[in-house]
Amino acid sequence: MNFDKELDARGLNCPLPILRAKKALNEMTSGQVLHIVSTDPGSVKDFAAFSKQTGNELLSSAENNKEFEFYIKRK
Amino acid sequence: MTTPAEIDELVNKRLDELLPQKLEALLQARAEAKTPSMAIIATKGTLDWAYPPFILASTAAALGWDVTIFYTFYGLNLVKKDVSDLKVSPLGNPGMPMKMPFGPDWFKSINWNIPNIVQAGIPGFETLATSLMQQTIKNNGVATIAELRELAQEAGVKFVVCQMTVELFGFSHDDFIDGMDYVGAASFLPVAQQADVTLFI
Numbered sequence: 001m002n003f004d005k006e007l008d009a010r011g012l013n014c015p016l017p018i019l020r021a022k023k024a025l026n027e028m029t030s031g032q033v034l035h036i037v038s039t040d041p042g043s044v045k046d047f048a049a050f051s052k053q054t055g056n057e058l059l060s061s062a063e064n065n066k067e068f069e070f071y072i073k074r075k
Numbered sequence: 076m077t078t079p080a081e082i083d084e085l086v087n088k089r090l091d092e093l094l095p096q097k098l099e100a101l102l103q104a105r106a107e108a109k110t111p112s113m114a115i116i117a118t119k120g121t122l123d124w125a126y127p128p129f130i131l132a133s134t135a136a137a138l139g140w141d142v143t144i145f146y147t148f149y150g151l152n153l154v155k156k157d158v159s160d161l162k163v164s165p166l167g168n169p170g171m172p173m174k175m176p177f178g179p180d181w182f183k184s185i186n187w188n189i190p191n192i193v194q195a196g197i198p199g200f201e202t203l204a205t206s207l208m209q210q211t212i213k214n215n216g217v218a219t220i221a222e223l224r225e226l227a228q229e230a231g232v233k234f235v236v237c238q239m240t241v242e243l244f245g246f247s248h249d250d251f252i253d254g255m256d257y258v259g260a261a262s263f264l265p266v267a268q269q270a271d272v273t274l275f276i
Contacts, residue, residue, distance in 0.1 A: 013216040015134040019226050022137035040216075053138045 001060065001071050003035035004028060010039045010067070017043045018050055021072065025056055028074045033059065036070040043068055112141040114263070114270035120152030122161040122205060122220070123171075127276050128153070129223035135272075136230035143270075144227075145263045147237035150276075151244065154234060154251045158220045162205045166194045176210040228254065235263060 009017035051058035059071040
């Protein structure tokens with residue numbers, strides 16, 4: 001998937017992946033896509049909740065090799 | 076000819092059908108338009124209890140909520156300029172695991188059940204426990220308190236401080252970070268009244 005910005009949240013624990021993602025999204029423009037990689041298993045549900053509450057669309061959420069990958073489109 | 080009583084009955088029947096739908100739509104529109112808000116009272120001044128208010132406040136701000144933290148009593152320690160001296164004590168706290176943040180896995184998995192009387196008798200035990208917890212925090216990729224506090228402030232979380240306890244404990248405003256309001260209970264309560272979420276930590 002194409003993206004405009006990347007956030008490496010590997011090794012970070014709650015709530016840092018969400019806080020860093022929010023910061024990154026703030027610096028982007030509407031319609032741009034943020035690619036996030038994290039290792040926090042809690043981040044799967046957290047990013048779904050974050051997206052639902054903030055209206056930034058979660059385009060995809062996937063796991064491979066104990067890493068979690070998210071694509072979020074800026075509102 | 077329709078009688079007034081019949082008209083009333085028809086009107087009432089129609090209203091009963093329409094009102095619940097209208098009301099629901101209005102309430103939903105109102106809920107969607109409202110920015111959620113949270114008011115936290117932070118009363119603890121130890122390294123472990125410094126986490127909940129800052130984690131919840133910074134996350135709520137990231138979700139777009141309006142957040143206020145009211146610092147009172149030992150919570151004042153959380154807004155001092157330097158928070159690197161916050162300590163944690165396992166003494167009299169049976170819920171706190173005492174595990175070593177270094178060494179091989181079998182060693183790290185041991186929970187050291189040190190009797191209270193021993194903990195109390197060893198000079199510097201609290202300092203030792205604090206540095207072990209700081210190492211554990213680092214090993215787990217958990218943010219420091221200073222970092223979370225900065226993120227919360229950056230995200231627009233409002234900090235308000237209980238002026239009465241500032242005086243009670245002999246602090247001055249110079250001891251604390253900038254950008255805070257010094258208020259009393261009467262200023263905080265109306266904020267809490269309007270908040271969707273109110274937490275006492």
